[in-house]
Amino acid sequence: MGGFDFDVIQRSLPYLFYEGMAFTLQLTLIATLGGVALGTVLALMRLSGQGALAGFANAYTTLFRSLPLVLVIFWCYFLLPYIGAWLTGADRPIKVGAFNSTVITFTLFEAAFFAEIMRAGIQSIPRGQAAAGYALGLTYSQVMGRIVLPQAFRNMLPVLLTQTIVLFQDTSLVYVISLTDFLGAASKIAQRDGRLVEMYVFAALVYFVISFALSQLVRTLQARFAVKR
Amino acid sequence: MEDRKRRGHPMKYNWNWGVFWEASPEGTGTYGELLIAGLGWTIVTALCAWILALAIGTTVGVMRTLPSKWANILAACWVELFRNIPILVQLFVWFYVVPELLPKAWGTAIKQMPNAAFVTAVVGLGFATSARVAEQVRAGIQSLPAGQAMAASALGLTLPQAYRHVLLPRAFRVVLPPLTSEFLNLIKNTSVGLTIGLLELTARARSMQEYSAQVFEAFTAATLLYLLLNVVVVSAVRALERRVAIPGQVGT
Numbered sequence: 201m202g203g204f205d206f207d208v209i210q211r212s213l214p215y216l217f218y219e220g221m222a223f224t225l226q227l228t229l230i231a232t233l234g235g236v237a238l239g240t241v242l243a244l245m246r247l248s249g250q251g252a253l254a255g256f257a258n259a260y261t262t263l264f265r266s267l268p269l270v271l272v273i274f275w276c277y278f279l280l281p282y283i284g285a286w287l288t289g290a291d292r293p294i295k296v297g298a299f300n301s302t303v304i305t306f307t308l309f310e311a312a313f314f315a316e317i318m319r320a321g322i323q324s325i326p327r328g329q330a331a332a333g334y335a336l337g338l339t340y341s342q343v344m345g346r347i348v349l350p351q352a353f354r355n356m357l358p359v360l361l362t363q364t365i366v367l368f369q370d371t372s373l374v375y376v377i378s379l380t381d382f383l384g385a386a387s388k389i390a391q392r393d394g395r396l397v398e399m400y401v402f403a404a405l406v407y408f409v410i411s412f413a414l415s416q417l418v419r420t421l422q423a424r425f426a427v428k429r
Numbered sequence: 430m431e432d433r434k435r436r437g438h439p440m441k442y443n444w445n446w447g448v449f450w451e452a453s454p455e456g457t458g459t460y461g462e463l464l465i466a467g468l469g470w471t472i473v474t475a476l477c478a479w480i481l482a483l484a485i486g487t488t489v490g491v492m493r494t495l496p497s498k499w500a501n502i503l504a505a506c507w508v509e510l511f512r513n514i515p516i517l518v519q520l521f522v523w524f525y526v527v528p529e530l531l532p533k534a535w536g537t538a539i540k541q542m543p544n545a546a547f548v549t550a551v552v553g554l555g556f557a558t559s560a561r562v563a564e565q566v567r568a569g570i571q572s573l574p575a576g577q578a579m580a581a582s583a584l585g586l587t588l589p590q591a592y593r594h595v596l597l598p599r600a601f602r603v604v605l606p607p608l609t610s611e612f613l614n615l616i617k618n619t620s621v622g623l624t625i626g627l628l629e630l631t632a633r634a635r636s637m638q639e640y641s642a643q644v645f646e647a648f649t650a651a652t653l654l655y656l657l658l659n660v661v662v663v664s665a666v667r668a669l670e671r672r673v674a675i676p677g678q679v680g681t
Contacts (some may be wrong), residue, residue, distance in 0.1 A: 266613075266659045268620035271631045271651055278644045295602040298584065369515035375624060383518060404518045411513035 208395045209402050212385075214360025220385030221406075223299070227381065228368045231306035236360065237366070238307060244344065246319055257315065264312035269373055276305040277377050298379050302371075310367050317359050321352030358422040365414050370408065382406065448643045449650065460637050464647075467633030468654050474550050474629060475616045482615065486562025491592060493567040504563065511560035517621050520553040524625045550622035557617050565607045566635030569600030602673055609666045615658060630654060 245257035264272065280301050288294060296304075325348050333343035353360070363393035372383040380388065383403055390399035449461035457463070492504035511519070524545075528536035542548060573596060581591035601608075623632035634651035638644040 213499070263656075266617075266656050267652060268617040268631055268655065270620040270623065271634070271655070274631070274635060274638075275648050275652075278638070278648070334539065369513075372515040372517045373621065375517060383521075387521075390525075396521075397529050400518065400521045400526050404514050404522050407515055407518055408510070408513045412509060415509075415513065 205395055205398050208306050208393050209396050212389045216385045220382040224371050224382040227302055227306060227371050229269055230303050231310055232367055233365045234307035235310035235314045238311035240318045242311060242315035243318035243322055245283055247322060252327035261312040261315050264309055269309055269370055270376055272309050273373060273376060276301060311365055317356050317363060318352060323349055324355050325351050357425060358418050361418045365411050369411060373415060445643055446646060448641050448646055454640050460641060463637060464633050464650055467628060467630040471619050471629040474619045476620060477551040478554035479612055479615055482558035482562050485559035485568050489563035490566025508560045508563050511557050516557050516618055517624060519557050520621060520625055523553040523621060524549045546626040549625055550627045554615060554618055557635045558611060563651050565604045566600060569604035570596055572603055573599055605670055613662060616658060
């Protein structure tokens with residue numbers, strides 16, 4: 201085995217970060233934004249009081265929260281080409297592309313978790329506020345868009361960010377379909393150069409530093425943004 | 430013949446639900462039995478890792494509430510370390526790195542274990558989950574009124590006795606619901622074990638897809654089995670909650 205080889209890490213830094221980490225961060229960012237948007241819609245459906253809408257949102261969140269992300273990644277990887285062909289009317293399964301495929305997978309999956317967070321956030325706003333909005337003649341979208349959701353987001357910001365850290369860590373699972381995210385890049389170098397110890401220790405260290413720094417940031421934000429009551 | 434038919438209608442997926450009763454090429458039974466065996470490994474791995482996680486997590490969670498600065502710091506470091514590294518990376522470190530760092534004879538012995546993937550998954554998932562269990566146990570202990578610990582010491586109980594007979598039995602009842610969702614998470618996380626060769630449910634569905642090309646049947650079956658497992662665990666915990674409820678307490 202020999203000593204710990206720092207050189208292999210140094211040599212592969214550009215590849216690890218410009219290829220791997222760039223993919224990981226893009227996926228995290230897009231899936232967070234998409235997941236929060238879709239999750240908010242699901243939470244509104246769940247709380248709409250309309251049987252069919254609420255039932256769908258409930259079934260959606262329960263389904264995705266009961267399944268391992270690895271299985272969902274495989275599902276989407278094989279199913280999306282067929283759905284794409286069906287949508288575009290193509291006569292054979294279309295190529296969705298690895299990046300698009302994973303963005304869709306993570307958005308759909310994480311939306312179930314963001315939906316539960318947003319539901320709690322919306323429910324934390326006193327009913328009287330919405331009632332007062334309607335009494336002033338505001339429409340449903342005005343009440344939600346201007347009164348309820350801004351406060352719900354603010355109350356839930358720490359939880360939403362914590363879920364984003366979870367999402368950041370979850371992106372490493374794209375390894376199972378051989379994509380080059382940060383872990384994928386580290387693993388490819390590790391296999392090529394036979395330097396598994398160095399690359400996996402380094403990968404663990406990088407993930408730790410980023411996640412730990414973000415979670416400390418969340419803690420600071422929580423103290424600063426907490427609504428005084 | 431079969432192949433040409435498929436190429437003629439590329440959009441048409443050939444459904445074949447009978448595939449579960451066909452023999453799998455591993456020669457040990459049908460595809461259905463292959464999946465059930467995978468479910469068994471999922472359950473066994475999750476249970477073993479859970480025992481480890483509960484043991485370590487309770488210890489670390491208690492340490493965070495002890496009146497000792499060093500115990501607090503050590504426990505906090507434990508939690509942060511295992512919470513901030515993706516589980517897949519943790520498994521790779523246990524599988525590829527740890528055997529290399531141990532004395533040579535030990536490392537070789539570990540690598541030659543016939544069920545190295547299973548042992549690694551249990552240890553890796555158990556340690557990762559222990560950080561989450563520790564946070565729940567700490568929250569449970571801290572949710573108890575301070576008077577409980579004081580009353581225990583006024584009765585002459587030592588600190589270990591106070592934890593054993595007063596604080597922990599109550600704290601565990603408080604955190605039973607969040608611990609249940611950690612256990613459900615652990616069951617789902619066993620699927621990460623497929624990256625180091627653990628033949629659990631998702632891995633079996635994947636290999637069935639590779640051998641039989643019946644991708645959607647395989648994943649549908651795995652999905653239903655995971656949902657079923659979820660329902661069983663949730664109902665079992667409900668029954669447990671009723672059994673251990675303290676009479677007269679709200680919400681238990």
